[in-house]
Amino acid sequence: MTEIVMSQTPPILHRPSEKERKYDRQLRLWAASGQAALESANILLVNSGSGTVGVETLKNLVLPGIGRFAIYDEAKVEEADLGINFFLDEDSLGRSRAESLTGHLLELNPEVQGDAYPNENVKTLKSLLTHSPVFTTIMYTHPITPENISLLESYGQQHQTPLVAIHSAGFYSYFRIHLPGAFPIVDTHPDETATTDLRLLTPWPELVAFAEELTKDIDNLSDFEHGHLPYVVILLHYLEKWKAEHGGSHPSTYKEKTEFRRIVQSSARTKNAEGGEENFDEAAAAVLKTLVVPSLPSGLKGIFEYEHTHPAEQRSGFWLIADAVKAFYEKHKCLPLPGKVPDMKAQSKVYIQLQNIYKARARKDAAEILETVQATPGGQNIDPAEVELFCKNAAFVKLINTTTGTISRADRLREAAAQEFANDENAEMTLQPLSLLPIYLAMQATAHVEDWPSREEILARVAKMVPGSDENERVRQAMEEVARAEGGELHNVAALTGGMVAQETIKIITKQYIPIDNTCVFDGINSRCQILRL
Amino acid sequence: MPSGQVYPSSEPARWKYLDRIRTRAGPFTVPELFNGETSAEAQEKMKVLVIGAGGLGCELLKNLALSGFKDIHVIDMDTIDISNLNRQFLFRQSDVGKFKAEVAAAFVEKRVKGVKITPHNCKIQDFDEDFYMQFQIVVCGLDSIEARRWINATLVNMVDDTVEDSYKPLIDGGTEGFKGQARVILPTITSCLECQLDMHAPRAAVPLCTLASIPRQPEHCIEWAHVIAWDKEKPFPQLDKDDPEHITWLYQKALLRAREFNISGITYSLTQGVVKNIIPAIAATNSVIAAACCNEALKIATSCAPYLGYPDNNYMMYSGNDSIYTYTFRHEKKDDCPVCGVSARELQVDPKWTLQELVDSFATRPEAQLKKPSIRAEGKTLYMQSPPSLEEQTRPNLEKTLAEELGLVDGQEIGVTDPAFATVSFKFKLKFT
Numbered sequence: 001m002t003e004i005v006m007s008q009t010p011p012i013l014h015r016p017s018e019k020e021r022k023y024d025r026q027l028r029l030w031a032a033s034g035q036a037a038l039e040s041a042n043i044l045l046v047n048s049g050s051g052t053v054g055v056e057t058l059k060n061l062v063l064p065g066i067g068r069f070a071i072y073d074e075a076k077v078e079e080a081d082l083g084i085n086f087f088l089d090e091d092s093l094g095r096s097r098a099e100s101l102t103g104h105l106l107e108l109n110p111e112v113q114g115d116a117y118p119n120e121n122v123k124t125l126k127s128l129l130t131h132s133p134v135f136t137t138i139m140y141t142h143p144i145t146p147e148n149i150s151l152l153e154s155y156g157q158q159h160q161t162p163l164v165a166i167h168s169a170g171f172y173s174y175f176r177i178h179l180p181g182a183f184p185i186v187d188t189h190p191d192e193t194a195t196t197d198l199r200l201l202t203p204w205p206e207l208v209a210f211a212e213e214l215t216k217d218i219d220n221l222s223d224f225e226h227g228h229l230p231y232v233v234i235l236l237h238y239l240e241k242w243k244a245e246h247g248g249s250h251p252s253t254y255k256e257k258t259e260f261r262r263i264v265q266s267s268a269r270t271k272n273a274e275g276g277e278e279n280f281d282e283a284a285a286a287v288l289k290t291l292v293v294p295s296l297p298s299g300l301k302g303i304f305e306y307e308h309t310h311p312a313e314q315r316s317g318f319w320l321i322a323d324a325v326k327a328f329y330e331k332h333k334c335l336p337l338p339g340k341v342p343d344m345k346a347q348s349k350v351y352i353q354l355q356n357i358y359k360a361r362a363r364k365d366a367a368e369i370l371e372t373v374q375a376t377p378g379g380q381n382i383d384p385a386e387v388e389l390f391c392k393n394a395a396f397v398k399l400i401n402t403t404t405g406t407i408s409r410a411d412r413l414r415e416a417a418a419q420e421f422a423n424d425e426n427a428e429m430t431l432q433p434l435s436l437l438p439i440y441l442a443m444q445a446t447a448h449v450e451d452w453p454s455r456e457e458i459l460a461r462v463a464k465m466v467p468g469s470d471e472n473e474r475v476r477q478a479m480e481e482v483a484r485a486e487g488g489e490l491h492n493v494a495a496l497t498g499g500m501v502a503q504e505t506i507k508i509i510t511k512q513y514i515p516i517d518n519t520c521v522f523d524g525i526n527s528r529c530q531i532l533r534l
Numbered sequence: 535m536p537s538g539q540v541y542p543s544s545e546p547a548r549w550k551y552l553d554r555i556r557t558r559a560g561p562f563t564v565p566e567l568f569n570g571e572t573s574a575e576a577q578e579k580m581k582v583l584v585i586g587a588g589g590l591g592c593e594l595l596k597n598l599a600l601s602g603f604k605d606i607h608v609i610d611m612d613t614i615d616i617s618n619l620n621r622q623f624l625f626r627q628s629d630v631g632k633f634k635a636e637v638a639a640a641f642v643e644k645r646v647k648g649v650k651i652t653p654h655n656c657k658i659q660d661f662d663e664d665f666y667m668q669f670q671i672v673v674c675g676l677d678s679i680e681a682r683r684w685i686n687a688t689l690v691n692m693v694d695d696t697v698e699d700s701y702k703p704l705i706d707g708g709t710e711g712f713k714g715q716a717r718v719i720l721p722t723i724t725s726c727l728e729c730q731l732d733m734h735a736p737r738a739a740v741p742l743c744t745l746a747s748i749p750r751q752p753e754h755c756i757e758w759a760h761v762i763a764w765d766k767e768k769p770f771p772q773l774d775k776d777d778p779e780h781i782t783w784l785y786q787k788a789l790l791r792a793r794e795f796n797i798s799g800i801t802y803s804l805t806q807g808v809v810k811n812i813i814p815a816i817a818a819t820n821s822v823i824a825a826a827c828c829n830e831a832l833k834i835a836t837s838c839a840p841y842l843g844y845p846d847n848n849y850m851m852y853s854g855n856d857s858i859y860t861y862t863f864r865h866e867k868k869d870d871c872p873v874c875g876v877s878a879r880e881l882q883v884d885p886k887w888t889l890q891e892l893v894d895s896f897a898t899r900p901e902a903q904l905k906k907p908s909i910r911a912e913g914k915t916l917y918m919q920s921p922p923s924l925e926e927q928t929r930p931n932l933e934k935t936l937a938e939e940l941g942l943v944d945g946q947e948i949g950v951t952d953p954a955f956a957t958v959s960f961k962f963k964l965k966f967t
Contacts, residue, residue, distance in 0.1 A: 015778060015802060024617045028807065028814040029711050050551055056821060063620055063817040079547040082647070086596050089645055108623050170555055171829075171839060189855060228748070343751050348795045351750040433862075480561040484538065488551030491600035492829040495593065499821030503712055503854045506818065513712060514856045524829050525562050525839045527716070527850045528862040 019111075026064050034510035039111075041066045041509045042133060046125065046140035046148065047073035047098070048449065050489040052085045053168040054141045055101055056498025059087070061505060062108045069105070070132065072117040072125055073098035084491050129155050137505055142167035142447040143487060156180060160312065162508055166501055167447055170485025171524035172439045172478070173497040176534065177504060177516060179401040181310060184303070184318045186389055187512040190396040197338050197395065198290050198358075200235055201250055206357050211236035214350070223272045230346040230354055231283035235290065238264050251291060261287040279345040294334060299398045304329070306399060320379050321390045322397075324372035328365070336365035336391040366391040400517040403533075410465070413534055417441070417466040420532075424474070434474065436521040436530040441469060442478040452486050455479060481525070493524045500529075543574035543602070545648070552602055556836040567837040577602050577835045583669040584608040585658055585685060587634040589815050590675025590707050592624045593824030595638055598673070599646040601832045607669070609654040609661075610635040615776070621817035658685055663692050666702065671831055674706040675824060677813065679734055679903070680954050682706060686719065686727035687958040690874045693722045703843065705830050707823040711814045712854035716826035717865070718834075718843035721874065725848060725865040728873035733865075735900040752792060752799040756808040759787035775810045784809060819854065826850055872902075872960030878947045881962040885937035885944070889917055892936060896950065904952040904960070911948045916940065919953065937966070 020027065027035060043066055045054045051073065058069055075081075077092040077100055085101075092100035098116035106114050122128045125148055138152055138161055149165075156163045160180040167174055203211070214229060215237040221229075242251055242260055251260040261284050268280030296304070304326045308319045329335055339362025341355045370387045373379040390397065407415075420435035427434050445461035446453060453461070458479050463470040470476070500520060507515045519534045538558035543549050556577065557570040582603050584594045587610035598606055612634050614625045624641040625634070635653035643651045654661075658681055666672070666688060676682050686704060694700045704719040706727065719726050744750070745758045764773055769783050785805040792800045806812065833841035842848050842862075851861040870879035879901065883892060889909070896904040909916040916931050918924040936942045944966040949959040 015782065018616070020803075021616045022619050024620075024803070024806075025812070025815040026620050027803070028812065029816065059623060060816075060818040060821050063623055065620075080550040083545075083548040084551055084600060086600060086645060090647060107626070109619075110627075171560075191855075345744075346748070346750060348748050348750055348797070351748075352796050477561040484558060484560045485551070485554055488554055490552065490555055490829070490832075492597050492825045492832060494825075495597055496822050496825035496829065499818045499823075499825065500854070500858060502818035502821065503816075504858075506816075513854070516857045520858050525560075526847070526862060527826055527829065527842055527860075529852075529858055529860040531857055531859075 023065065030506070030510045030512050034506075034512050035065070037510045038065055038506065039067045041136040042068045042070075043505070044070045044072065044128075044132075044135040044138045046138070046144065046152065047071055047101075048075070048141055049143050049487060050084055050494075051075060051081065051097060051101075051141070052489045052491060052494040053166050053173065053497050053501075054139055055085060055087055055105070056495045057139060057166070057501040057505070058105055058498075059108065060499055060502030062105050062112045062114075064506070065109060065111055066509075068113045068115075069102075070115045070117060070128070070135075071098045071102050072128055073101070074118060084489055084494070086491075125151055134159050135161055136509060137162050137164065139164040139166060139501065139505070141165075142443075143449045144447070145449050153178075164501060164505065166497065167443050168489050168494045168497045169443060169446070169487050170481060170490055171493055172443055172481060172485075172522065173493050173524070174440050174443060174519060174521040175497060175501050175504075176519040177508070178518070179508070179515075181312065181401070182306065182308070182399055183401045183508075183515070184322075184397065184399045185507075185511055185514055186318065186386075186393050186397050187510075188393060188396045188398050189513050190393075195338060195340060195396070196290065196342050197294075198232055198341070199294075199334075199337065200232070200239065200290050201293060202334065203236060204361060206360070208236070210353065210357055212240075223269060226269055227272065227274070227277045227279060228345060228347045228350070229279055230351060231279055231286055231344050232341070232354060234264065234267075234280060234283040235286065238267065239291075252293075257288055257291055260291070282344055296329070296335075297395045300335075300395065302402070303397060303399045306402060315378060317382050317386055318390075320373050320376055320382060321369070321387055323376070324369045324379075324387075325390065325394055327372055328369050335394045336369060337362045338392050338394070339363070340392075362391065398514050400515060409534070414466050416532060416534055417469060421469070421472065433528065433530075436523050436528075437532060438469075438472065438475040438478040439481075439523055440519070440521050440532065440534070441465060441475055442482040445479075446482060446487060455483055458483065490524070493522070496524070497522060539570070541570050541574065544578065549574075549602060556602065556832065556838045560839060562839055564837065564840065569837075573836040573838060574602065577832075578604045580670040580835055581605045581607065581668055582831065583666070583672045584675065585672065585681070586610055586675035586677075587638040587653075588612065588618065588675065588677065589621045589817075589820040590709065590824045590827075591634070592622045592638055593820050594673055594675050594707075594828060595624070595642045595651065596646075597825055597828035598831065599642050599649040599651070601828055603831075603835070604648065605650050607652045607654065608635045608639055609656065609658055610638075611655060611657045621815055621820055623817065663688065666692060667700070669702060670699070671834060672702050672704045673827055673831055674704065675820075675827075676706075676708070679731075682727055683731070683903075684955055686721075687873050687955050689719075690721045690726055690728075691958060703834050705827045705834075707827040709815060709819045709823050711816070712819055714819050714823035714852050715850060716823050716830070716842070716852070717849040718830050718841060719848070720843045724843050725867040726871060726874045729868040729871040729875075730849070730865050731903060732900045736898060736903055739898070749791065749795055749797060752788070752797055752804060753808050755788040755791040755795070755797060755800060756784065756805050758791055759784045759805075760809050763787045763791075775806075781806050781809065819852075822852060822854075826852070870963075872950075872962065873958060875961075878961035878963040880965045881948075882965050882967050883936060885935070885942075885966045887936050888932065889934055889936065889940060890932040893917060893932065902950075902960070902962075904950060905954065907950045907952050909948055909950055910959075911942060911946060916948075936964075 047054045075097040077088055077095055077097050081088050087101050087104035102114045102116040117128050163178040165176045211233045214233050251257045265284040268277040270276055303322050313319050339358045341358050366388050370384055373382050420437040424435050441462045445458045459470040504515050507513045516531050519532045520529055522529050540553050541557040543553050556573050559568055587608050613631055614629045614634055616630055624638045629637050633655040635655050639651035639653035689702050689704050692700055707716045745754055749755050774780050785802050789800045830841050833839045846864045847862045849863055849865045853859045869875045870877050872879050896902045896907045906919045908918045917928045934940050946964045948962050951959050
């Protein structure tokens, strides 16, 4: 039969283009939309010190095809650079490091453009920032002068540009992402298993009717039909029976649910050829996971409660849709249905019908939200696809970097330190890994360009940041390790950190997956990371 | 000023930053194991083997060369494909079709003066223990579990207390999307890859009857085209998963099947992904994991800091999907590991099973994952996959039941071999259910 169809309607071919083939392995992660965002990105690296971590980061961004990059680096290439930086060679010695790096990085991907600074026309960082087209993201590496940091920070504020500060020395590194404001992500890519939302406790009329129709004569179904009832239908059927016997209430306690699960499992036919029914096994296995009264996920709760008063936020599609979803939630006491049905044992036709019932309901919910959005001033131009994506991911939408400006960074560091040191006191009891904040403190004390400080000087600066912390044994050890490197990088730690920063930059540019909030510290002696909010 | 003397290596100007770390102790360096005067020289004399010159392999070669290793070998049988270029940064468009090991080795040798990289364009199974004996450290960047298990079993087998230098630390990296892991195996001393096999449970296969009669997902239609339609129609003599014409044929078949059942979502890309079991891969993640591996290699080679495997943790898990999360822990060695353990691993079986059922079950058990097992019990050969004469001779046993007809008893030990794992015999103890 298939052959006949084939001769009648040959399907249209969508063979991948050359570019799709080259980027195949990454398009499977962030799709064409993410790729387009990358291709319009323009990234500045302000490079300094032993100069490797930023370049390793750029390598990982040039390969997947960012649009453009610029390197600002005042250094000339020395012999020591060749022992640590892969994108320099013998011919680079004595030349501008920015220029050699840019040339070698451009060889990685002919679709990317890159410029090196300072050059004949642009001699300072200040003039680069004034004369260049706007940068999408700026990365700078430590050590750096305080003047350059403040130049970059005011640029970031003016253009709403994310800044990433990176510091790698010896076995240690950290990087800190400074986003211009609260940063929402819709396309967070949650684990597939987490996204099942079947609404079995609150089925709507079409779903109820469908389940009833299939199970109205359940005991007289043939073994084939009985063994192919989708587990959603099985659970709905036995839930109805349970409700009838329990005054209209669902199994809600753990005990009731396990009892319900036993009922479902024992309703499977065992005298058939297979000696059991897979669909009833699936149904029983799904009881505890699917019979849950939905609650508002904490991420979304934060979004509903967040006061988005910044002018940029007032105009943003995200907040218009978030408000509409909030109104929907307040009205219906549930989120818009995502509409996805996991695979389950069923006949093809029945499964597709079930899928369509969920899809139709999801479309209806999304349409209601779109209507609310369009009725809001500024909402007429919102892309319905954006609304649809939000509805599909509603339970997993995330807002990061929501800090308000009431507490200074210096105070926040002290608060974090108090918390971290207190946690460490109990670490043995709670089996938690020890804090990596000591590494951050010791490195932060050597973050600026200067002659290398003495141990006493490093500790004095640590004490200035967090009074008393210079007495902490682990801070002292971290300081010793920092002193050992004297600010020089190890290639591996620079490459590892460059990989992490590139991942984070990709997440920020594509607005997919969830970036760190906001500092990541890496310990290459114990091979682990910690995320701190500093 | 920092105390602790730097002992300059052979090229002090070039290795300025590295020498600060590898030739002087830090606060965590174990003094009894470390000698700053000789550490750089000893490292430069070492031979390191890199297995795989792909996404991880390119990074590994770069990192090892810039960590001060001078003598590196690399094995990879693959040639360069256009889809490698988004992350395998030693390759260019003009290299497509050439051997990965060869191109990668030449590139790094040219870029980093003084390093020697020897490429081997072949399979790891083409070499014997004599070959592997020459290395001091083995670093793996592989995408196949089978190759990993083979090299793991080989290195564990090579350990001989009477032969100096027969312990070869194995450092293994793996990635998928934004996630990955790096681990160190000290053969026979710490948990080996086989001990950790259940962390890589095989994906559940779709039942054949679903493919044949009740497809529900686009993947079911693609698998149908791949497994059933292709065999029936044989449009080309041999399926080549890298041939766009072949994938197109499967794609069209899957599309028609999907249309027949009202299933949507078939694309060329999905077809290719399902048929080739493509794992998404990006430069950034490879960069993280390969560097984590080489960081351990440097620490092992110079003892300049404690490394994974000693004293406690041996496994680092990395996930970048939701923020960044690492979990670095100790994976315990298993006494009943079929490769490095001393006792046989318990195997739950139904005594009423036929030998065929037992043979088939080896492929899907997370703790076994053996696709072509040959089975012996106490000197008696139950079933041999090869040579053909032995296979024929033992084939009738497949029909027989374990307890009644073959006379196996509860608690009995069996030995299982598989062509994918050289000479290693996996020990199992039957546990009747």
